[in-house]
Amino acid sequence: MESKHLDVAETRVVTDYSQSSERGSLSGQSNINHELENEQKKVPLTFGRRLKQIVWDTLDYTPAERRFVSKIDFFILGYVISQIPSQIICTRVRMSIWCPSWELLWVVATFASSSVKTPHQLYVCRFFVGLAEGTFYPAVHTVLGAWYTKREIAKRACIFFGSAFVGSMFSGYLQAALYTGMNGVGGLSGWRWLFIFDGIITFPMAIWGYIALPDLPTNTRVFWLKPHEKEMAQERIKKAGKAVGEPVTWAGIKRVLGKWHFWVYTAYYTFFICSENIGLYMNLWLKSLHRYSVSNINTYPTVTNAITIVTSLAYGWTSDYIKLRSPIVFFSLTVCFFAAVNLAVWDGVPFGLKWASYYLTGFAQGSGPVFLTMVNEVCAGDSLERIIILGSTNSIAYAFNAWIPLLSYNTTYAPRFLVGNSITVALIVCAAITLALAVYLERRDKDGKPEQGMD
Template identity: 25%
Template sequence: MGMDKDLDLNSSVYNWAISFFFIGYVILQVPGSTVIAKFSPRWVLPSLAVMWGTIVCLMPVVRDYKEFWALRFILGLTQSCFYPGIIFLFGSWYTKEELGKRIMLFGAGNELSGAVGGITAGAISDIMEGVAGLSAWKWLFIIEGMLAVILGLVGYFLLPNFYHNTDWLTSEERQLAKSRIEKQGVQVVSTTYSWRSMANTLTTPYLWLMVVNVTLIGLTQNLPRNFAIILRDLGFPVAFCNYMLTPVYIFAALAAIFVGWSSDYHNGERAFHIAGVQFWIGTWYMILAAVNRGNNPVVLVFIGAYAISINMSMGTFCMAWLNEFYKQDNNTRAFVIAFVNSVRQITSSLVNVKAWVVSDSPAFWLGKVTSMGAAYASVTITVLIWFLYRIGFRLPEATNKAINEEEEPASAATEETTIRI
């Protein structure tokens, strides 16, 4: 929409803009996640949305790429705690058999944004160019930033706190929420983070194995993301290429919800859903890489894009599993979610830059082979995590037992009410 000309954005400047966002995103993610665990999510999470919406609205006032970089860095800071904060909040309310579908419904929002983002940008480009003397790209930032601000303000009224500090539950309902979670060993009440909590995090294998696994999954999600580029280089009009992203992302969102529902339906089973999807993804990448060394016919490109799109939210699904590993320690759970998410963002982005080089389009042979290997490696890692967890190998410990022991036990009347409900 002319932003590159107005701000003198060449390829290097644009890549640095992406990098500055991730620098801010990673710097604050881990320390910021502990804030979510200790303070009211009803105020913290909406405030983050209001702040980053405001930053996006300010994008049109930048005069050169240096100011653009600065706002991108600040944007990364404001967005860093939101994703792990939402995952942590879900894990503090829902049982193992309920968490998968809700986590994946949240993850599907990312795919739906991809489905409507291109259409929204196209409409703004057609309608808003020159309105009030502003370029269309400036209106794009203003409108989408205002949406985030409005939704953040709504969040102050609708988003719940944790069950122990919310004001819209009766004492019986609060006790029921507490008993549901604690029966599965989940601890929610926050305590002081200690060296024991740190050791509980770093000396167990599940953190490091999940870092590797989620990173591998991130390496397998690039075909749908490059779908428009592939279609363009196969000779299709640019508008058509962008519009074709919408049904792919809608299909990805529906697939994510189905995986979450299936996992909960099978008593919260995670491992074989993850391994099964990754085996499917690896097989499709193998087919796409083998046929004409990546130069696939159009029909196969379309089928492959839809087949692989079911993997777009699997990294988020892994976070539901991660919640269960560290459920006994509130602070540790908040830390590992943020740590795994920040590392996967960095590592997968760095590898993808080299594996999925735009100049390799439309074949992307190296990218397809890399993604195939990552998918099959993820199957192995997932089965290993499942086996270690099954035999109880170096499970994380509950480091906050004193808090639970000091809490008053549920009364007989409350227990009877819980049974009736």
């Protein structure tokens, strides 16, 4: 999912802290590295390994930090490569079977993570966790787009998005509680108990998916919908001009790639996702001030998550009420642009404005589901196109987001980040231009045709 996974930018932040004197206050990552380091023999630094460190700009990293970044790299790899194939397979396999089955794999890989003995075993587990997780987010948006009408979908998409942030916040509190309260219980470290509890919590949700996911209106078999309600669902999608159920073919893929939607929407979402990294570094700034406790440094930035949840819900309800999508997205980009410019200028920017700017970055992420709602609506008449683009936007965006922060937000330059913040300003401008192009092309295509979407 968009907000559930840990991206590489966050990796750099957490890693920086794990090497600091306060590392015991964090998630136990340094303890993971230390424990696994004691269980693995040192490997000679061959030419190939040194070349790898040069390519990934990790020559100045400690061995523990390199292992941590590699762990996240494997997660990103699985997360990225699974999305488009999964979306294509969902045209032939019922989602109520496909998605929960991958969630069960997530449970197995998470349980396995609790018993790893070497970093390489952890890499394998993280790869399968990412592989399983990547199938979920675009599939849910596909289901939402198939069942809900224009006046209903945005608020549901934003509730789904916001719930992931609530889950992440709860996971953080659970992580802290387990690390302090369960560390050493049963001879297991606190971080191992975290994986175990994650699996326990997720298992019933995976089973519930077999029951709750309704598939599409054209092939639903859920018992909790009565026959006349299933007929009503099909009538609703016909009235809304939605096409569903087209299986993937080479001709269909060629048709999708021949339209502007795939390229423009994917480009926008890539710019958008890569510009979100700017808000992740508030804790490094607070740390550099030498006036806040470790607890405050870890707590104050979480306000951004709360802002994202609130703004996401506000975007969803407002978007459905005014029956427009692009103005909401433009608004979020404008707020984030203002914040990014302040952080890029840095020198001379008042302390309070810097603080507010970090918090204002939370206004951007919540517009993601509104944009995907726009994709759902504009591509409503071509079910294969809709499914593929919902997968490609997320997959390609996070493929770029896996390496751009490594280059632009090198923690050596914290907390100023002149290059990173300047690149973010440019990315936001590119996103706005691409979105304007999409709106123009949508209106051009709708000229003289029945309405298919809301810009």
